[in-house]
Amino acid sequence: MNIRNIFAKYYETADIRIPEIEKREFGIGNNKKIDARHLNFANVSEFRKYLCMNTPMFVSHSTAYYRFPGATPIQKKHWLYADIVFDLDIHAEGKYGVYPLLENMKKDVVRLVEDFIVNDFGIERQHVMIVFSGNRGYHVHVRDPRYMKMGGEERRELVDYIMGQGLNYLDFFPSRETVHSKLMGPRPDEGGYRGRFARKLIKKLEEDPTAISRIFKKDQPRKFFIDGIKEGNYSKTTLKLDDLLNRLSLIAQDLSVGTVNTDVAVTQDLSKLIRVPNSVHGETGLIAKIVDDIEAFSPFEDAGINGENRRIKFIEDVPELEITETKEFRKEDMAELPLHKALFFVLRKSAVWA
Amino acid sequence: MDNFALRYPFTDDAKQVLEGAELNSRIIEMGFQRIKNALEGKAAGKIVYSENEIIEEIASYAAARMILGTLGNQFITGRFAVNESKIARAHLNKENQAAVNRIALHFGIITNENLLDIPTYLKYCPKSTPYRLINRRIVSGKVEISENEKLRLIEEGIRKHMEDIPRPNDPPEEIKKAGERLLLELPKHQTRITVKEGDHPPCIMKLFESVKKHQNLPHTARWYLATYLIGIGMEEDAIVEIYSGLPDFNEKITRYQISHAKKKGYRVPSCSTIMSYGLCCAVCRIGNPLKWHTISNIRKEGIR
Numbered sequence A: 001m002n003i004r005n006i007f008a009k010y011y012e013t014a015d016i017r018i019p020e021i022e023k024r025e026f027g028i029g030n031n032k033k034i035d036a037r038h039l040n041f042a043n044v045s046e047f048r049k050y051l052c053m054n055t056p057m058f059v060s061h062s063t064a065y066y067r068f069p070g071a072t073p074i075q076k077k078h079w080l081y082a083d084i085v086f087d088l089d090i091h092a093e094g095k096y097g098v099y100p101l102l103e104n105m106k107k108d109v110v111r112l113v114e115d116f117i118v119n120d121f122g123i124e125r126q127h128v129m130i131v132f133s134g135n136r137g138y139h140v141h142v143r144d145p146r147y148m149k150m151g152g153e154e155r156r157e158l159v160d161y162i163m164g165q166g167l168n169y170l171d172f173f174p175s176r177e178t179v180h181s182k183l184m185g186p187r188p189d190e191g192g193y194r195g196r197f198a199r200k201l202i203k204k205l206e207e208d209p210t211a212i213s214r215i216f217k218k219d220q221p222r223k224f225f226i227d228g229i230k231e232g233n234y235s236k237t238t239l240k241l242d243d244l245l246n247r248l249s250l251i252a253q254d255l256s257v258g259t260v261n262t263d264v265a266v267t268q269d270l271s272k273l274i275r276v277p278n279s280v281h282g283e284t285g286l287i288a289k290i291v292d293d294i295e296a297f298s299p300f301e302d303a304g305i306n307g308e309n310r311r312i313k314f315i316e317d318v319p320e321l322e323i324t325e326t327k328e329f330r331k332e333d334m335a336e337l338p339l340h341k342a343l344f345f346v347l348r349k350s351a352v353w354a
Numbered sequence B: 001m002d003n004f005a006l007r008y009p010f011t012d013d014a015k016q017v018l019e020g021a022e023l024n025s026r027i028i029e030m031g032f033q034r035i036k037n038a039l040e041g042k043a044a045g046k047i048v049y050s051e052n053e054i055i056e057e058i059a060s061y062a063a064a065r066m067i068l069g070t071l072g073n074q075f076i077t078g079r080f081a082v083n084e085s086k087i088a089r090a091h092l093n094k095e096n097q098a099a100v101n102r103i104a105l106h107f108g109i110i111t112n113e114n115l116l117d118i119p120t121y122l123k124y125c126p127k128s129t130p131y132r133l134i135n136r137r138i139v140s141g142k143v144e145i146s147e148n149e150k151l152r153l154i155e156e157g158i159r160k161h162m163e164d165i166p167r168p169n170d171p172p173e174e175i176k177k178a179g180e181r182l183l184l185e186l187p188k189h190q191t192r193i194t195v196k197e198g199d200h201p202p203c204i205m206k207l208f209e210s211v212k213k214h215q216n217l218p219h220t221a222r223w224y225l226a227t228y229l230i231g232i233g234m235e236e237d238a239i240v241e242i243y244s245g246l247p248d249f250n251e252k253i254t255r256y257q258i259s260h261a262k263k264k265g266y267r268v269p270s271c272s273t274i275m276s277y278g279l280c281c282a283v284c285r286i287g288n289p290l291k292w293h294t295i296s297n298i299r300k301e302g303i304r
Helices: A002-014 A044-054 A099-120 A152-163 A192-207 A219-230 A241-247 A258-268 A339-347 B012-018 B025-040 B051-071 B074-092 B096-105 B117-125 B147-163 B171-186 B204-210 B218-231 B234-243 B253-264 B271-276 B289-294 B297-302
Strands: A026-029 A036-039 A058-062 A064-066 A079-082 A083-088 A128-132 A137-142 A274-275 A310-314 A334-337 A351-352 B115-117 B140-146
Touching: A002 A044, A002 A339, A002 B147, A026 A219, A036 A128, A079 B012, A083 A099, A083 A152, A083 A258, A099 A128, A099 A137, A137 A219, A137 A274, A152 A258, A152 B117, A192 A219, A310 A339, A334 A339, A334 B051, A339 A351, B012 B051, B025 B051, B025 B074, B025 B171, B051 B074, B051 B171, B096 B147, B115 B117, B117 B147, B204 B218, B204 B234, B218 B253, B218 B289, B234 B253
Parallel strands: none
Antiparallel strands: A026 A036, A026 A058, A058 A274, A064 A079, A083 A137, A128 A137, A310 A334, A310 A351, B115 B140
């Protein structure tokens, strides 16, 4: 069974949309993710032809747009601007450890897009594209012309912001007036981390009041406190204000998006190559699918290559997996699976074609 | 005559004043002097009276840029940029709102009710903790800035503009000569940093790279570099020599600050602090930069 034929057949009709494709550098890989780079294509049909004829295991394009994308070395390409790409990535023990975590990661993607990119950065949703990475995470491509000229340092600042690097919630409370012993702080209708902090606190008080203090169990003191926060006044409570500030550290946790953590370099690097959306990932056989509705997205239902069932023989033990809806397999087991699941286990080197 | 063009010789207003003006030896000499002043750290502008003097003064700025462009020396250009932006800033402090906005517009710094869009903000904000995006009030794609901060951003814009000088195609002989004379004015020893890949963590290597290129470093970066160099046991003189590459180098201040840091025994900040300064540029997972010297070469190679 030739894997490349499966890929090539998929590429014949694959939905390839790459804006300004003629300005992008391409990289392809067979043994590793990128064996060769500095390729370029004049248009989508030329690119498609290449994918069908040569069919690499991995294909990526530059986030950058160049005047001469095929020129080497990189300085001669003449950088024009670049998409901003955020890489959300998870790691876990074992070959199949990450897959159960993918579902949980979606809420981080949603938070990244809605809270940070749209609300804080003021980027319109139409400029944001969510792409399944084909393996262990998601890529978020941002194509707002106002942001695309940004240099590496400025991009790094955006990532640090999202990751909450250097965030100290005590800075939200600068105007401590000792005279009236009044503690002023962020209001829920504010933007950025300040508003996020206030909103999260109110939510916490409503859903799990004792996490902050036992005194908020009763409706009256809780309501009084919340009404104060809405006006940015954190003193409407009998708690000592210093004590209150300490207790609020609980709220300051998880305000940022933790999973962007792993690959800041992707966003910062102005000449980075990123997997082509809707191309196939050579380690899983899954499509790096452009995701329209992330809540409903499921990799094995929506990003698999369709085809007839195939028989495979396992060459190592594989645990029961929810994501592929497969039972536990033992070494030497034979199984007949839908094409994309069979392909997945073969490419993960847990099985061979039978 | 409006002196606006004189105060801000980088604006289109200044270009208009210069229309038809000719480059002569006198102007080139004035341009040379203008750069020399920057190298010597003389911040004061000249007092001029007549219209002709104003034109000559503005022309000297244009000549200075030609000299710098021809010379292509980042150290001298950096010193010039810092000096000129500080002079312009001193003027800005005395301007009314309309004039400030006129200059701001030059850099696309357009505020509405103290709000500035994030890309422009990030382009011009100084790299220091209070300016970090995370510490700002943000309202849907815009950052709140005070009037004073706006001036700081403009100053940074001016400095960046001054650093970005095109290489003239066919510069006059006299300009070339002025450039060569400038080289003689340079401090005796230029910074020599000889390190090879892997000697220090990537963030330190990046700072060395900036120093080599005579780029300006933010306060936090200078601070971190100093604690690190002290931490690895470098001699005070050697540290001062490294800092001498910075465009606003002042030996006395540098020496004082380094010996002060040494005396106080300030520790090298942790990686997370460096990240919060915005200086981290790799994923080393070593916790503290000094640990770099304890990890294996193979691990070092894996970190980029």
